[in-house]
Amino acid sequence: MADMFPLYRGDQVRAMDRRAIEQWGIPAYELMTRAGTAAWALLRAQWPQVRRIGVACGPGNNGGDGYVLARLAREAGCTVHVVCAPGGHPRRDPAREALAAWRGAGGRVESFDGMLPDVDVWVDAIYGIGLSRPPSDAVRSLIERINASRRPVLALDVPSGVDADRGRVPGVVVQSRVTLSFIAAKQGLYTGQARDACGEVRVDRLGLPAIDTGQDPPSAWLVRDTDLSAWLAPRHANAHKGEHGHVLCIGGEVGMGGAVRLCAEAALRTGVGLASVATRREGVAALVAARPEAMTHAVEDATALAPLLERASVVAVGPGLGQGDWGRSLLDASLGAGKSLVLDADALNLLAVRPVPVPGAVLTPPPGEAARLLACDTAQVQADRFGAAHRLAQRYQAVVVLKGAGTVVAAPGRDPVVVGAGNPGMATGGMGDVLSGVIASLLAQGLPAFEASVAGALLHATAGDAAARVDGERGLLPSDLFPHLRRLANPA
Ligand SMILES: NC(=O)C1=CN([C@@H]2O[C@H](COP(=O)(O)OP(=O)(O)OC[C@H]3O[C@@H](n4cnc5c(N)ncnc54)[C@H](O)[C@@H]3O)[C@@H](O)[C@H]2O)[C@@H](O)CC1
Ligand SMILES: [K+]
Structure with a gap:
């Protein structure tokens, strides 16, 4: 059999995430910082010329990853607009910590009022694997605006709006150029409607040891031309x-x-x-x-x-x-x-x-x-x-x-x-x-x-x-x- 690539459902990735926190003592905020850092490095490598960055942040940890990236981009001298998705203020740690760090570094959070700032690239940090229902009308409008901007989009973990287990899009979805998935590849990104929304999919382990498929049996496998x-x-x-x-x-x-x-x-x-x-x-x-x-x-x-x-x-x-x-x-x-x-x-x-x-x-x-x-x-x-x-x-x-x-x-x-x-x-x-x-x-x-x-x-x-x-x-x-x-x- 070929050396196939392991894929997982969201609940399995959450279990890996929990293990990293509970067994290996890596704090949740540290993992979030690694996610934001990996995404920022990818953005810089992918679009080295960009100076104006928009980050659309949602209420969960996906939004937290976005706040980390925003802070790093600002520290690097970019103009960064953080747009909070309607109903999207984080209420729980570690996303709250990431928001506080962004504010502490002098960053502002803009509310979405139907218009978006003009930027060179968008970062989609609205929803990750926590999407539980189709986006509301207000979030739908934000997603449609991002898509209509015709700027390249880097999606964090999954394009917002995608059901990462099944590959379906129950409402509207962010059309991404590149998707950076954290910890492990989510099976839904590789089939059905999701295929169109993801662009190129990359995976970053956030510094965790290589996946042991004996310990973490995949839900599916990906085969590629190689x-x-x-x-x-x-x-x-x-x-x-x-x-x-x-x-x-x-x-x-x-x-x-x-x-x-x-x-x-x-x-x-x-x-x-x-x-x-x-x-x-x-x-x-x-x-x-x-x-x-x-x-x-x-x-x-x-x-x-x-x-x-x-x-x-x-x-x-x-x-x-x-x-x-x-x-x-x-x-x-x-x-x-x-x-x-x-x-x-x-x-x-x-x-x-x-x-x-x-x-x-x-x-x-x-x-x-x-x-x-x-x-x-x-x-x-x-x-x-x-x-x-x-x-x-x-x-x-x-x-x-x-x-x-x-x-x-x-x-x-x-x-x-x-x-x-x-x-x-x-x-x-x-x-x-x-x-x-x-x-x-x-x-x-x-x-x-x-x-x-x-x-x-x-x-x-x-x-x-x-x-x-x-x-x-x-x-x-x-x-x-x-x-x-x-x-x-x-x-x-
Ligand atoms: N330890 C960590 O903190 C890490 C977090 N990670 C990130 O965390 C994400 C998962 O975080 P969460 O579980 O917080 O999930 P999400 O950030 O995907 O979103 C969950 C939040 O959105 C709300 N929500 C979901 N669908 C909605 C809808 N249609 N309309 C309105 N609100 C909706 C939920 O009620 C919840 O408050 C991953 O996708 C990944 O981006 C990863 O980076 C790995 C490390
Ligand atoms: K996202």
Whole structure:
């Protein structure tokens, strides 16, 4: 397994914070001072030219971190405007101590009256992991003003307004350029709506010893492009195609033949030994002409599918399958074949109509299909992507790859993994067909289902990022990923 990055919920980080205070005797105000100091150092490194700094402070310890930063910035000769969020005067230590120190150093606190001072950069210290409800109208107005200023924002710990456990934004959120998270990385910052609000996420341990994941088991893990090589070992010299598996891609109802081709080509470009396609008769000639390496068969019913299922080591079913009788019969035959399965697209829509556990299979739903599989609405899935992926994995006894910004991979008995790659250019029809082909390919090459899903989702997202770097996100096509998939599937 790769050297993944540990993620935590807010309550777990609070426990680390308490341990630092109670067991190691580090006073709370000392930790707060370290947080403000780390943030000030990052601000200086990030924007060395700035002289006018705005700090928006809330009522809790996140605000306290902001008062510390404000004092340090003032001592360094900057003009600092501290704006107190409506209802945001700290009432408890150590934030009260930080406010007193700011005042003691000659600093003033401005109340927010609807206008903001003109500054070069904003520091968001309104709410951290203590956000308990959507911001009030008055705080909403402050956040909207900060966003409208178009100045870069450094968010302390989390962008204010983000639910740091779930990645949702229950109201309005500060749009940050950089987020400096304290003590440990919060899982919610890496998926869902939060991804947009955080900008670049950094983590500072505040001088505490390196995380021991045995003592502090993470709630989730993050994988990044640098982890890819852990799953993609070089091939040995006398390899033959039989060792690299045989993927059968099933789908391509009339009018949707391209989907199954994308799936098969993705499997081939990421190293599967053999790829077959079972599709409608109408699609065969075009597919053979476009991708002669895929062995393409006209399959009109489950009987014709049986010998193909027999020969395959992995079956990817769903791309362009449709939800009619043809698709249903091929899906049912696949479910009964006893092969490793990747279920995507219409296979998931059909499964949602007649839900049954599919032990060990890989399901690759985007939020809409996930909602159908859970019989809830898409907003509920997006409000808690970790929870939704977990519920899907339990209900279907499967590995679940919940797609979308910050893809979450979950399986019964496994910690969830978030994919720290991908971009909005990948929100295009056909991108999912490529992903199911990549995962099927890695399964066929011998990775277990969970590892194939994590590595496949990461490989796919990283290829999407590489393709977007060439000509931008808008207009990115699934087939643009192929050369990058091939290159990335062969790490140096
Ligand atoms: N030992 C320490 O003092 C440390 C504190 N840290 C900071 O402390 C933060 C957590 O501090 P807190 O627990 O005080 O939480 P926050 O500072 O996030 O805010 C909690 C306060 O905001 C109020 N609040 C929450 N949502 C609200 C809403 N929508 N409208 C109005 N009021 C709302 C709560 O009632 C509470 O008074 C972390 O995010 C981090 O920034 C870290 O720097 C680590 C060290
Ligand atoms: K904040």
